[in-house]
Amino acid sequence: MSQPLIPVSIQWAVHLLTLLVLPPLIPGLINKVKAVMAGRSGPPVLQLYYDLAKLAHKRAVFSRTTTWVFLAGPIGTVVAGMVAGLLVPFGHTGTPLSFEGDVILFAYLFGLARFLTVLSALDTGSSFEGMGAAREVAFSALAEPALFLGFAALAKASSSLSLSTMLLGSGLGSGRIAGPLILVLVGWAIVFLAENARIPVDDPNTHLELTMIHEVMVLDHSGRPLALVLYGASLKLLVLGAMLMDPLFPRAPQAWQNWLIFYAGLGALAVAVGLVESMTARFRMTKVPQFLIAGILASAFAFLLLLV
Amino acid sequence: MRLYLLAVLLMMSSGFPGLFLRRRGGEVAAVLMSLGAVIGLTAAIRVLAGGPVATFALPPAPLATAGLLTLDPIGAFFAIPVFLLPACAAIYGIGYWDDHQENVRTLRLVLGLLAASLAFLIVSTHALPFLLGWEGMAISAFILVMTEDRLPEARRAGWIYLVCTHTGTLALFGAFAILYSASGHWVLSGLPRDFAASGQGTVLFVLCLFGFGLKAGIMPLHLWLPPTHAAAPSHVSSVMSGVLIKMGILGLVRLLSWIPDPPFWWGAVLMALGAISGILGVAFALGQHDLKRLLAYHSIENIGIILLGLGLGTLGKSTGHPVIQLLGFAGALLHVLNHSLFKGLLFLAAGSVVHAVGLRDLERMGGLGRRMPWTSAAFLVGSWAICGLPPLNGFVSEWLIYLGSFRALGFFQWPWSLVVLTALALIGALAMACFAKAYGAVFQGSPRTEAAGAAHESPRSMLVPMGILAVACAIIGLAPMLLAPALDRVVAALGEGTGMPHLSLLVNLPSLTILALVMLGLVVLLWRWLRPVDSGGTLPTWDCGYAVSSPRMQYTASSFADGLVGGLRWVLWPMSHGGKVTRSFPVDQPFESHVPDPVLDRLADPVFRSLSAGATLLRFFQGGQLHVYLLYVLLTLLTLLLWMVA
Numbered sequence: 001m002s003q004p005l006i007p008v009s010i011q012w013a014v015h016l017l018t019l020l021v022l023p024p025l026i027p028g029l030i031n032k033v034k035a036v037m038a039g040r041s042g043p044p045v046l047q048l049y050y051d052l053a054k055l056a057h058k059r060a061v062f063s064r065t066t067t068w069v070f071l072a073g074p075i076g077t078v079v080a081g082m083v084a085g086l087l088v089p090f091g092h093t094g095t096p097l098s099f100e101g102d103v104i105l106f107a108y109l110f111g112l113a114r115f116l117t118v119l120s121a122l123d124t125g126s127s128f129e130g131m132g133a134a135r136e137v138a139f140s141a142l143a144e145p146a147l148f149l150g151f152a153a154l155a156k157a158s159s160s161l162s163l164s165t166m167l168l169g170s171g172l173g174s175g176r177i178a179g180p181l182i183l184v185l186v187g188w189a190i191v192f193l194a195e196n197a198r199i200p201v202d203d204p205n206t207h208l209e210l211t212m213i214h215e216v217m218v219l220d221h222s223g224r225p226l227a228l229v230l231y232g233a234s235l236k237l238l239v240l241g242a243m244l245m246d247p248l249f250p251r252a253p254q255a256w257q258n259w260l261i262f263y264a265g266l267g268a269l270a271v272a273v274g275l276v277e278s279m280t281a282r283f284r285m286t287k288v289p290q291f292l293i294a295g296i297l298a299s300a301f302a303f304l305l306l307l308v
Numbered sequence: 309m310r311l312y313l314l315a316v317l318l319m320m321s322s323g324f325p326g327l328f329l330r331r332r333g334g335e336v337a338a339v340l341m342s343l344g345a346v347i348g349l350t351a352a353i354r355v356l357a358g359g360p361v362a363t364f365a366l367p368p369a370p371l372a373t374a375g376l377l378t379l380d381p382i383g384a385f386f387a388i389p390v391f392l393l394p395a396c397a398a399i400y401g402i403g404y405w406d407d408h409q410e411n412v413r414t415l416r417l418v419l420g421l422l423a424a425s426l427a428f429l430i431v432s433t434h435a436l437p438f439l440l441g442w443e444g445m446a447i448s449a450f451i452l453v454m455t456e457d458r459l460p461e462a463r464r465a466g467w468i469y470l471v472c473t474h475t476g477t478l479a480l481f482g483a484f485a486i487l488y489s490a491s492g493h494w495v496l497s498g499l500p501r502d503f504a505a506s507g508q509g510t511v512l513f514v515l516c517l518f519g520f521g522l523k524a525g526i527m528p529l530h531l532w533l534p535p536t537h538a539a540a541p542s543h544v545s546s547v548m549s550g551v552l553i554k555m556g557i558l559g560l561v562r563l564l565s566w567i568p569d570p571p572f573w574w575g576a577v578l579m580a581l582g583a584i585s586g587i588l589g590v591a592f593a594l595g596q597h598d599l600k601r602l603l604a605y606h607s608i609e610n611i612g613i614i615l616l617g618l619g620l621g622t623l624g625k626s627t628g629h630p631v632i633q634l635l636g637f638a639g640a641l642l643h644v645l646n647h648s649l650f651k652g653l654l655f656l657a658a659g660s661v662v663h664a665v666g667l668r669d670l671e672r673m674g675g676l677g678r679r680m681p682w683t684s685a686a687f688l689v690g691s692w693a694i695c696g697l698p699p700l701n702g703f704v705s706e707w708l709i710y711l712g713s714f715r716a717l718g719f720f721q722w723p724w725s726l727v728v729l730t731a732l733a734l735i736g737a738l739a740m741a742c743f744a745k746a747y748g749a750v751f752q753g754s755p756r757t758e759a760a761g762a763a764h765e766s767p768r769s770m771l772v773p774m775g776i777l778a779v780a781c782a783i784i785g786l787a788p789m790l791l792a793p794a795l796d797r798v799v800a801a802l803g804e805g806t807g808m809p810h811l812s813l814l815v816n817l818p819s820l821t822i823l824a825l826v827m828l829g830l831v832v833l834l835w836r837w838l839r840p841v842d843s844g845g846t847l848p849t850w851d852c853g854y855a856v857s858s859p860r861m862q863y864t865a866s867s868f869a870d871g872l873v874g875g876l877r878w879v880l881w882p883m884s885h886g887g888k889v890t891r892s893f894p895v896d897q898p899f900e901s902h903v904p905d906p907v908l909d910r911l912a913d914p915v916f917r918s919l920s921a922g923a924t925l926l927r928f929f930q931g932g933q934l935h936v937y938l939l940y941v942l943l944t945l946l947t948l949l950l951w952m953v954a
Contacts, residue, residue, distance in 0.1 A: 060838075063849040065754050067677040069688070071838055079830040083823055097823070099816040104710045105698060105823065107733075111740060112697040118744045119688075122863075125674070125753025126851035130863020133748070137741035138871035141734065148733035152717060152726055161714050209852055220850050224838050289875065303726065 007255065011094045014259060019085040023234035024048035026241065026270050033274025048234060052227050060223030065125045073120025073218075074225045077232030080113035085239045089164040091262030092251045098164045103151050106163055106243075107144070110195065113232070114140055121217035128209045132216035135285070139201070139213070142292035143191045149299035150184040150191075154247075156306045157181070167246035181247055183302035190295030192244050194288075196237050199277040201288055211285070241269045309362035312379055312431065315348030315391065320424035322398065323417030334402035337416045338395075338769075341423065345395035348427060352387035355379055356794040363433075378433040381797040382565060385641060386430045386558050389648035392780070393550045394423035396773035397543035400656055403767040404663055405541055411455050415541065422448040426551055430558060435484040435494040442480065442555070446473040449552055452544045453536050465532075465539035468908070472522055472532040479519035480559075486512045487566075497566065504567045504574070513574055516563045517581075524556025526615065527585035530608045531908040537604035538668065542659020545600060549607045549655055550648035557614055557644055564618070565802045570626045579619030579724060583731040586612025588906075590738040591876050594745070594869045595903025598668045599658050602746055603651065606694060609735060610647040614640045616728045617709040620716060621802075623724065630808050635712030637802050638795040638811055643705035645791075646693065646784060650702060653777035654690035657683050660770055661750055664763035670749040670865040673760045677751035680765045684751040686774040691743035693781045696736050699824030701784035704817075706732060711815060741872055749865035756859050786824050789817040866901060873903065881906070 028045040035042020044050075062070065087102045089095040118136055121129040155161055157177050158169040194201040197214035209216050218229045245265040252258050283291060322340035326333025355361060362379040379387075398419060405412055425448060429441030450473070454466040486508055490499055503509050518529070525533040533553070537545045560578075564570060589609030596602040617640025624632030660683040661676060662668055677684040693700040710732060716725035755761035765771075784791065792812040800808055811817075873882055880903050887899030904910060929940075 061847060061850070064846055065675065065678070065752075065849055067681070067684070067752075069677065069752065071835070075831055075834045075838070078834060079827050082830055083827055086823075086826070097819065099819045101707060101711045101714070101815065102819075104707055105703075105820070108696065108698050108703060108736070111695070111736060115692070115695060115697055115740050115744060118740075119747060119752070122744065122748030122752045122868075123677070124849040124851070125859070125862050126849045126854075127861055127863045128851055128854075130748070130753075130868060133744065134863065134868045134871055137737075137744055137868075138875065141737040141741060141872060144733045144737040145730050148729055149726075152714070152729050155714050156717050159718050161711065219852060228834065228838070 008094065011255065012096050015086075015090055015093065015096055018090060019082065019235075019238070022266075023238045024052060024231065025234075026237045026266065027234050029267065029270035030274045030277065033271050034278050037274065037278035048230065052231060055227035055230070056224055058223040060221075060225050063124055063220060066123045066220075069116075070120045070123040070220075071225060073117040074221060074228035074232065076116030077113045078228050078235060080109040081232050081235035081239055084109045085235065085242075087163050088239055088242050089168055089246055090242050090259075091246065091249045091265065092168055092258045093255060093262065095164040098162050100161045103155075103161060103163050103166065107147055107151070110236070110240075111140075111144070113236075117217055120221075124220045126220065128216050129219060131210070132213055135213045136217060139194055139288055139292060142289055142296065143194050146187045146191050146292065146295035146299050149296060149303055150187050153180055153184050153299060153302040153306055156303065163243075167243065168249070168251075177306075180302035180305045183298045183305070185244065185247065187295040187297075187299035187302065188244050190291060190298070192240050193273075193276070194292060194295075195240055196233070198273055200280050200283045201291065203282045206282075211282075238266070241266055245269055309351075309377070309379055311347055312351040312362070312387075312427075313377075315344040315351065316424050316427045318344030318347065319391075319394065319420050319427060322420035322423075323413070324420075326416045327413055331407060333413065333416060334398075334406065337420065338398040338402055341398035341420065342395045344423075345391040348387060348391040351379065352384040352391070355381060355384035356797060358793070358797065376434045376437055377428075377431045379431050380433075381794070381801045382558075382561060383431040385794065385798045386554065386644070387427065388645055389551050389554065389652075390423070390426045390430055392776075393547050393648055393652045394419065394426070396652060396656070396776055397547050400543045400546075400659070400770050400773045401541075403769040404543055404659055405455075410458070415452065415455050415544075418448045418451045419544065419547070422452060422547065422552075426555065429555060433496050435487070435496060438496065439477070439480065439484070442477060445552060445555065446470075446477065449473075449544075449548060452548075453540045455541050455544070456539070459539070461535070462539040465535035469532045469536045472529075476519040476522035479515045479522070483512055483515040483519060486515070496562065498568065499566045501568050504569055505571050509567075509571075513563070516559060517577070520556040520559035520563075521581070522556070523559070524553050524611050525585075525608050526556075526581050526611060527588050527608060528907055530585070530589075531905065531912055533608060534601045534604040534905060535908070537607070537655075538598055538600040542600070542655050542662060545603075546652040546655035546659070549604065550652035553607060553611065554644050554648060557611070557618075557640075560618060561641070561802065564622060564625070570622050572623065572626045575619045575622035575624075575626055576724060577619070578615050578622055579727060582612045582615030582617075582619055583727050584612070585609065585615060586731050586735045587738075588879065590735050590742060591880060592903060592905070593742045594738065594876070595873050595880050595882055597670050597865060597902065599661065599670055599673075599746065599750065600655070600668055602670070602742065603654055603658060606654075606739070606742070607647075607651060609739065610643065610651065610694070613706065613709070613732065613735065614643050614647070616640075616731060617643060617705075617712070620709065620712045620725065620728055621799075623716070624712070625803055629716075630803070631814065632712050632716050633803055634796075634799050634808060634811060634814065635708050635715060637799045639705050639708030639712060641798055642708060642784075642788075642791065642795060643702075646701040646705050646781070649777050649780050649784070650690045650693035650700075653686060653774055653781065654694065656770070656774050656777070657687035657690060660686075660766040660774070661763075663766055663770070665757075665759050667757075667759060670746065672757045673750045673755070674753045674757075674859060674862065675751075675755040675760060676763055679755075679761075679763045680751075682765060682771050683774070686771075686778055687747060687751065689778040689781060691747050693785070695740045695743055697740070699785050699820065699827060701781045701788075704785060704788040704820065706736070707820075708815065738872070741869070745865050745868045748863075748868065753862045754859040756862065756864075787821055789821070792817060881910075 028048050032042050032045050084106050086096045087106050118133040121133040154166040158166050202213040221229050322337045325336045425441050425444030432438035432441050450470050456462045522529045586609050589605050593602050593605035617636045621633050621636030693702040696702040696706040713725035713728035796811050882903045884901035
C-alpha cells in the first residue's frame with residue numbers, strides 16, 4: 001500500500017465504470033466498420049445501448065419446458081464476465097484484484113459462463129439449440145488448450161502467475177520474448193475470435209439457424225434475459241479484448257494517458273475485428289477445428305521457443 | 309483411538325439388527341451408521357486439528373508390535389469421506405432399497421461391513437491388519453455388487469471385480485514381502501534412504517502401482533470399474549466410487565510416505581499415468597449412453613487428476629522443491645476428498661433418477677428437471693463441481709495442482725509440468741461437455757419416453773443425503789482456507805516435514821472466497837432483476853417456429869457428443885450398426901452406436917476367451933477313466949526314478 005489512497009480509488013472507479021458501461025460500444029464499433037467497408041451507413045454506434053434499454057422494458061416469454069436453469073445462462077455469462085473483468089488489467093492502470101493464480105480463475109470463469117449457457121440452451125429441448133450447444137462444447141475443447149498454453153508461455157517468460165504481471169510485465173522490449181509473444185498473441189487472437197463467435201468461426205449476423213454456433217443457443221431468450229445475453233457477449237469482447245491487447249500497450253507516465261492508450265487500443269481491436277469480418281468469409285464447420293488447432297500450435301511453439 | 313474403534317464397531321454392526329426386524333431395518337442401520345460417522349469424524353478431525361496421533365497395539369505376543377493401528381493425519385484425512393459417504397448411503401438406502409427389494413438385509417449388513425473395513429484399512433499401519441481390511445473391503449464390495457444377482461449383468465460385473473481385486477491383492481502380498489525384507493518387520497513404516505533407487509525399490513514401486521492402481525482404476529487397469537459401478541445399486545456405487553477406489557490412492561500415498569527419496573522417474577510415471585487416465589477417462593465417458601457407466605468413467609478421469617497432483621508432488625519431493633511438493637500433494641489430497649463428495653452426490657442423484665424412471669439409458673430420459681427439481685439441482689451442483697468450475701470445491705483442488713505445475717515450469721527445464729497443465733485444461737473442457745450432455749439429456753427438454761414423463765421426486769430420505777453432500781461441496785468451495793491447516797499436516801506426514809511452507813501463506817485462498825461472494829451478490833441482484841417478469845410459461849419452445857411436434861426430435865445425448873466422439877475417433881473406436889438408407893422410399897432403419905471399453909471389451913475379453921478355449925484342449929488328459937489316471941501315476945513314478953538314478 002505504498003500508493004496514496006485517492007488515486008487508487010479513482011483508478012478502481014474508472015475500472016468499474018469502464019467494465020459496466022463500455023462493453024456495448026464495442027459491437028457497435030465493429031458493426032459500423034463493417035457497414036462502412038460494405039458502403040452502407042449502418043446502424044448507429046450506440047445501437048446496442050438502445051436495444052438493451054428497449055429489451056429491459058419488454059416482457060420475457062418462457063417455454064413450458066424450461067426451468068430456472070434457463071435463466072442461469074444469461075446471469076452466469078454476465079456474472080462471470082464481471083468477475084473476470086475485475087481480474088484483468090485494463091492497460092497499465094492497475095487491476096482491482098490480483099493474486100497468484102488468478103489466470104486460472106479467469107479462464108475457468110469463462111468455462112462457467114459457457115457451461116451455463118449450454119445448459120440454458122438445452123433447457124428448451126429445441127434441436128437447433130442442442131446443435132449449437134454441441135458445437136460450442138466441441139470447439140471450446142480446442143480453444144481451452146490454446147489459451148492455457150499461452151498462459152504457460154507467458155508464465156514462463158514473466159515467472160509470475162498473476163494476470164496483471166503476466167500480461168504487462170513482459171512487454172515487447174526484450175528481444176528474447178518478442179518472438180514467443182507474437183506467437184502467443186496469434187494463438188489468442190484465434191481464441192478471441194472463436195470465444196466471441198466472430199467470423200471466421202461463427203457469423204453473428206447469419207440468419208440460418210443450422211450454421212450458427214453461439215446465436216442459435218439463445219434463440220428462445222427474450223426480454224430481460226436476452227438483454228443480459230447481449231450485454232454478457234459484449235462484456236466478453238471487452239474482457240478478452242483487454243487480455244489480448246494488454247501485452248502491446250506501452251507504459252505511459254500518467255494514469256490518464258494509460259487510460260487513453262487503453263481505449264485507443266480497444267478501438268483499434270474493434271476496427272481490426274470489423275476489417276477481418278469484412279474481408280473473410282466464415283469457414284465451413286469442418287474447417288473450424290483446424291483453425292483452432294492452428295491456435296494451439298502457435299501457443300505451443302511460443303512455449304517451445306521459450307525453452308531453448 | 310478408542311473413539312475411532314467404537315465408530316468402526318458401530319458401523320460394522322449397523323446391519324445386524326435389521327436381520328431380526330420385520331420392518332424399519334433401514335432406519336436402524338441408518339441411525340447406527342450416522343452415529344458411527346459422527347463419532348469417527350470427531351476422532352479424525354481431532355487429529356487433523358493438531359491433536360496427538362493415536363496408536364493402538366494388541367497386548368499378546370505375536371502381534372505386539374507398536375503401531376498395529378495408527379490414526380495419523382493421512383488416515384484421518386481419508387477418514388472424512390470414509391465416514392461421511394457410507395452414512396449418507398445408509399440414509400439414502402432407506403428409500404432407495406426398501407424392504408420390498410431383493411437381498412435388502414444382506415445389502416444393509418454388508419454395507420456396514422464395507423464401511424467398517426474401509427475405516428479399519430485407513431488406520432492400518434501393519435501389513436496384517438492392512439491386508440485384512442483390504443480383503444474385507446474387497447469381499448464385501450463383491451457381495452454388494454452382486455445384490456441383484458438374478459441379472460446376468462450384475463453377476464458378470466461381480467466376477468470381473470472379484471478377479472481384478474484378487475489379482476491386485478496378489479501384487480500387494482509381493483509388495484509387503486519386499487517391505488519385510490527391507491525393514492525386517494511387518495510394521496509399515498519409513499524405509500531407509502537409497503532403498504527406492506535400488507532394484508528392490510523398483511520392484512516395490514511396480515507392484516504397488518499395479519496392486520493399488522487396479523483398485524484405483526488407473527487407465528489400463530480400470531477394466532472392472534465401469535461394469536461394477538453400473539451394476540451395483542446406486543448408493544453402493546456412490547460408496548465405491550467415492551471411497552473404495554480412493555483406497556488405491558491411499559496405498560500410493562502411504563507408499564510415498566515411507567520413501568524419503570523417491571526417484572525422479574516415479575513422479576514422471578505417476579504423472580504420465582495421470583494424464584492418460586484423465587484424458588482417456590473423460591473421452592470414454594463422452595461416448596457412453598448409460599448414466600452410471602458415464603459417471604464411472606468420470607471416476608477414472610478424476611483418479612487421473614489425483615495422480616497428476618501426486619506425480620507433481622513426488623517430483624517436488626525427489627528434486628527437493630518443497631513448494632511444488634506441497635502444492636502437488638495438497639491438490640491431490642484435496643481432490644480425493646472433493647471427488648468423493650461430488651461423485652457420491654452424482655451417483656446418489658443418478659440413483660434417484662433410476663429409482664424414478666427405472667432406466668439408465670440417457671436417450672430415454674429428458675424433462676426430469678421439472679418433475680424432480682431437487683434431484684435435478686443436486687445433479688447440477690455435482691456436475692458443476694466435477695467440471696472444476698468456480699466457486700465450488702472441484703475448482704479449488706484443480707487450482708492447487710495448476711499452481712504447482714505453473715510453479716514447476718519455473719523450476720524445471722523440461723516440459724513435464726506442461727503435460728499437467730494441458731492435460732488439466734483439456735480434461736476440464738471435455739468434462740464440461742460430458743456433463744452438459746448428461747444433465748441436458750436427463751433433466752432438460754421434454755421427456756422422450758412415457759417412463760420419464762411419469763417420474764416423481766424421490767422421498768425425503770433420499771434427498772437429505774444429497775443435500776448434505778451438496779452443502780459440503782459448497783462449503784469447501786467457498787471457504788477452502790478452513791482445510792488449509794489440515795492439508796498442511798497431511799502433506800507434512802507425507803514428506804520430510806522440514807522447511808515446508810504453509811499452504812495458507814503460499815496461496816491466496818481468501819481471495820477465492822471474496823470473489824465467490826462477489827459472484828453470489830451479483831447473482832442475487834440479477835436474479836431479482838429478472839424475477840418479476842416470470843410469466844408462468846404456457847407456450848411451447850419457439851424454436852424458430854418449429855414447435856416440436858415429437859419429443860423424439862430433440863437433440864439426443866449421442867448427437868450432442870457426436871462431434872467430440874468423431875474427433876476422438878482414433879482413440880475411442882466407436883462402433884455403429886445400421887442406419888444405412890438404401891432405396892428411394894426408405895423404410896424404417898434401426899441405428900445403434902456405442903463405444904466399447906478398450907481394455908475389457910477389446911483386450912481382456914478376447915484374450916481370456918481364447919485362453920479358456922485353449923484350456924479345453926487340456927481336458928483330453930482328464931477323461932475320467934481311472935486306469936488312465938493310474939497310468940499317469942506310474943509314468944510319474946518312473947520319471948522320478950529315472951531322474952534320481954541319473
